[in-house]
Amino acid sequence: MQVPVGRAVTVRVPATSANLGPGFDTLGLALGFYDELEVSTRSEPGATVDVIGEGAADSAAPVSTDSSNLVVQSIAHAFAHAGVAMPGLNLRAHNQIPHSRGMGSSSAAIVSGLVAAQGLLEGIFDFDADTLLRLATDLEGHPDNVAPALFGGLTIAWTTEDGPRCKRLLVHRGVSPLVLVPSFTMSTKQARALQPESVPHEDAIFNVSRSSLLVAALTQSPELLFESTEDKLHQDYRAEAMPQTSTLIKLLREHGFAAVVSGAGPSILVLCSDPAQRVEAAKLVAQHEESPWRALMLAVDFAGASYAPAE
CATH class of the missing domain: 3.30.230.10 (Ribosomal Protein S5; domain 2)
Structure with missing residues (x-):
C-alpha cells in the first residue's frame, strides 16, 4: 500500500x-x-x-x-x-x-x-x-x-x-523544573569523550544509591531532591569543558538548590520542590551571573x- x-x-x-x-x-x-x-x-x-x-x-x-x-x-x-x-x-x-x-x-x-x-x-x-x-x-x-x-x-x-x-x-506534583540555558553550546560527542572508561568502585556504589533515591524523590518525596541529585560518575569529568556551567551549579548547590547538568550540557536543570523555590533559584542566578542565562520555568x-x- x-x-x-x-x-x-x-x-x-x-x-x-x-x-x-x-x-x-x-x-x-x-x-x-x-x-x-x-x-x-x-x-x-x-x-x-x-x-x-x-x-x-x-x-x-x-x-x-x-x-x-x-x-x-x-x-x-x-x-x-x-x-x-x-x-x-x-x-x-x-x-x-x-x-x-x-x-x-x-x-x-x-x-x-x-x-x-x-x-x-x-x-x-x-x-x-x-x-x-x-x-x-x-x-x-x-x-x-x-x-x-x-x-x-x-x-x-x-x-x-x-x-x-x-x-x-508519574512525577510528584510539587516538582518544579527550572532550566537555565546559556548562549554557548556543547557537543554531546565531545562531552562523552571526557568520560573515563572506568570509575572507582565506591563512586559506582554512590551513584547507585543516589539514582535510586532520586526516583523516590521525583515520584514521592521532593524534599529529598537535593541529596538525591549528587553525582560522581560524569559531571566532574566534563566540568573542564564547560566551566561556566560547573561554576553556576556549584553556586546553586551551595545555596541548597538541586542543580545538575541537563543532559550533556551546557544547560543546567534545577529540580525544585515547589514553584517558590524555583523563583528563588532564578533570582540567585540573575544576581550572580554577568553572562546571560535564559531561565525557563517549565512544567x-x-x-x-x-x-x-x-x-
Whole structure:
C-alpha cells in the first residue's frame, strides 16, 4: 500500500533532560517546552524542509533542509521498517528546543519524524510503543532521551538482548523544573569523550544509591531532591569543558538548590520542590551571573509525543 498524496499530520514533541545528576544514561524527564512539525505528502519525490526558530536558515547553526535532515531520515527509517515506499514530503518545523544545549533537540527531531511517520501510515501500518522506542534508539544510540520524548513523565531506560526498554513514572506534583540555558553550546560527542572508561568502585556504589533515591524523590518525596541529585560518575569529568556551567551549579548547590547538568550540557536543570523555590533559584542566578542565562520555568510534560491529522 502507498500513502495517499495530500495526507498531512501535525506533531508535537517535548524537550527532555537526561541523566538528572546520578542517573547517567538511564533517567530522563520530559519538559513542557515543545518542537512542532507539520508534514504532508506530495507526488514529487524527495523532501523539502522549512525551519522556523531553532535551526532556521538565519540562525547561528542552521539545519539541513533536504533529505539529509534528521527528521526526514527518521521518517524514512520508520517507512523502511514498515516496508512502505516513502512518498514525497513537505515539512514545516517550528523549533523551540535549543540545539546543542542538553535539552534533547536531536531526540526531539528523531521522535518527531517517527511519530509523523506513525500518523502518515495510520491504517496502513501500526507502530506499538516498543517498536517506536527501538527505532528511536537505533537513530539516537541511547534510550534515555528518546524515552521521555516519546512517552512523557519520568522514564527509566535500559537495554536488553531484545532491545531497549523503559518504564514511565508519574512525577510528584510539587516538582518544579527550572532550566537555565546559556548562549554557548556543547557537543554531546565531545562531552562523552571526557568520560573515563572506568570509575572507582565506591563512586559506582554512590551513584547507585543516589539514582535510586532520586526516583523516590521525583515520584514521592521532593524534599529529598537535593541529596538525591549528587553525582560522581560524569559531571566532574566534563566540568573542564564547560566551566561556566560547573561554576553556576556549584553556586546553586551551595545555596541548597538541586542543580545538575541537563543532559550533556551546557544547560543546567534545577529540580525544585515547589514553584517558590524555583523563583528563588532564578533570582540567585540573575544576581550572580554577568553572562546571560535564559531561565525557563517549565512544567513536567506527562503526555509525550503526539500527532493529529492536519486541518
